[in-house]
Amino acid sequence: MQNQPTILVIDDEPDNFDVVETLLDGENYCLYYAPSGRQALERLSSFQPDVILLDIMMPDLDGMEVCRRIKADPQWRVVPIIVVTALTTKEDLAQCLATGADDFISKPVNGVELRARVNSMLRIKQQYDNLQALLKLREDMVNMIVHDLRNPLASIVLSAEILQLSGLTADKQQRKLEQIGIAVQQLQSLIDNLLLMAKLESDKMILNYTEIDLGQICLSAVTDMEAIATQRHLTLVSDLPEISRIIKVDSAIFRRVLDNLLSNAIKFSPSHSQIILKAEYLEPGIIKVQVMDYGRGVPEELRQRIFEKYEVGSLMQEVSQIGLGLAFCKMAIEAHHGTITVEENHPQGSIFTVLLKDLF
Numbered sequence: 001m002q003n004q005p006t007i008l009v010i011d012d013e014p015d016n017f018d019v020v021e022t023l024l025d026g027e028n029y030c031l032y033y034a035p036s037g038r039q040a041l042e043r044l045s046s047f048q049p050d051v052i053l054l055d056i057m058m059p060d061l062d063g064m065e066v067c068r069r070i071k072a073d074p075q076w077r078v079v080p081i082i083v084v085t086a087l088t089t090k091e092d093l094a095q096c097l098a099t100g101a102d103d104f105i106s107k108p109v110n111g112v113e114l115r116a117r118v119n120s121m122l123r124i125k126q127q128y129d130n131l132q133a134l135l136k137l138r139e140d141m142v143n144m145i146v147h148d149l150r151n152p153l154a155s156i157v158l159s160a161e162i163l164q165l166s167g168l169t170a171d172k173q174q175r176k177l178e179q180i181g182i183a184v185q186q187l188q189s190l191i192d193n194l195l196l197m198a199k200l201e202s203d204k205m206i207l208n209y210t211e212i213d214l215g216q217i218c219l220s221a222v223t224d225m226e227a228i229a230t231q232r233h234l235t236l237v238s239d240l241p242e243i244s245r246i247i248k249v250d251s252a253i254f255r256r257v258l259d260n261l262l263s264n265a266i267k268f269s270p271s272h273s274q275i276i277l278k279a280e281y282l283e284p285g286i287i288k289v290q291v292m293d294y295g296r297g298v299p300e301e302l303r304q305r306i307f308e309k310y311e312v313g314s315l316m317q318e319v320s321q322i323g324l325g326l327a328f329c330k331m332a333i334e335a336h337h338g339t340i341t342v343e344e345n346h347p348q349g350s351i352f353t354v355l356l357k358d359l360f
Contacts, residue, residue: 007024010040017033027115027118032049037058050122054101067099067100082117085105182231189256208250211246214240215244217251224259234269237276293350307326307327
């Protein structure tokens with residue numbers, strides 16, 4: 001739903017619209033008017049209101065027929081309709097509801113009742129919109145997870161089939177085994193991200209703070225990613241302080257943040273380029289860790305969205321695009337009371353910066 005809910009008033013009497021506008025004054029609604037049922041149906045083709053106030057007694061096309069047509073159309077039927085009527089018998093009101101109306105209000109319209117019924121219908125519409133957004137998010141999640149699982153699984157299957165062939169040299173066998181190992185590592189990382197994110201979101205994860213050497217954990221992350229980088233003809237470079245310090249973090253989660261940032265840089269870096277992992281100490285009690293690449297970079301309008309689940313920056317063929325890695329990084333760093341941002345690298349590329357405070 002929009003920040004300012006929209007209400008379409010369908011009534012052949014302009015004075016009645018003025019009454020509704022006066023009664024709803026100060027409610028922050030955006031009101032639209034249609035003087036007939038046919039014009040209302042035509043208007044619905046260009047926009048969808050959040051609530052419809054529909055007069056029953058109209059010439060040409062009465063309110064019941066308008067309601068019936070609106071509810072018969074899949075793209076309109078979710079819009080709540082409040083029938084405004086002078087009819088008072090139970091049979092008449094039952095007929096209004098039978099055409100698909102969601103509620104009714106009797107003339108003359110009472111301001112308190114009108115505001116209450118409109119607010120009620122807006123809550124229902126909001127709940128429906130939230131449900132649809134959740135279903136769409138779930139659909140996107142399933143599609144992206146399937147997409148990301150398919151690539152490493154295909155690599156494992158292909159390498160396994162090649163290993164079954166006769167006449168393979170020892171070197172080729174070793175390369176295929178290494179490819180299988182890398183694909184398994186990618187699958188494991190994806191699954192771990194999903195599980196850890198679920199715990200972080202539900203506040204069921206308690207960070208296990210331990211003392212670790214910053215230089216060692218950064219160097220370990222670079223070393224473990226070298227095989228994947230080499231496969232894509234990339235060079236990983238570590239720029240670490242000469243004298244390392246002990247910091248307090250959840251080592252498993254912090255290491256996964258480093259892995260995700262390096263993996264993301266590897267995905268979007270051109271062949272024969274460098275990826276730099278840099279760590280430094282800022283005073284007082286702050287560390288800064290950066291991952292720099294020379295890829296396409298992140299457009300300014302996407303620099304917040306890429307940290308949201310299932311958001312991707314730009315599509316690249318043969319590149320796994322699921323929006324979980326960076327979302328996990330944001331959640332994990334914020335759980336440590338830190339921040340993560342992305343900025344432009346010069347002459348091209350991206351710099352992801354993690355700042356962690358009060359960890360010493």
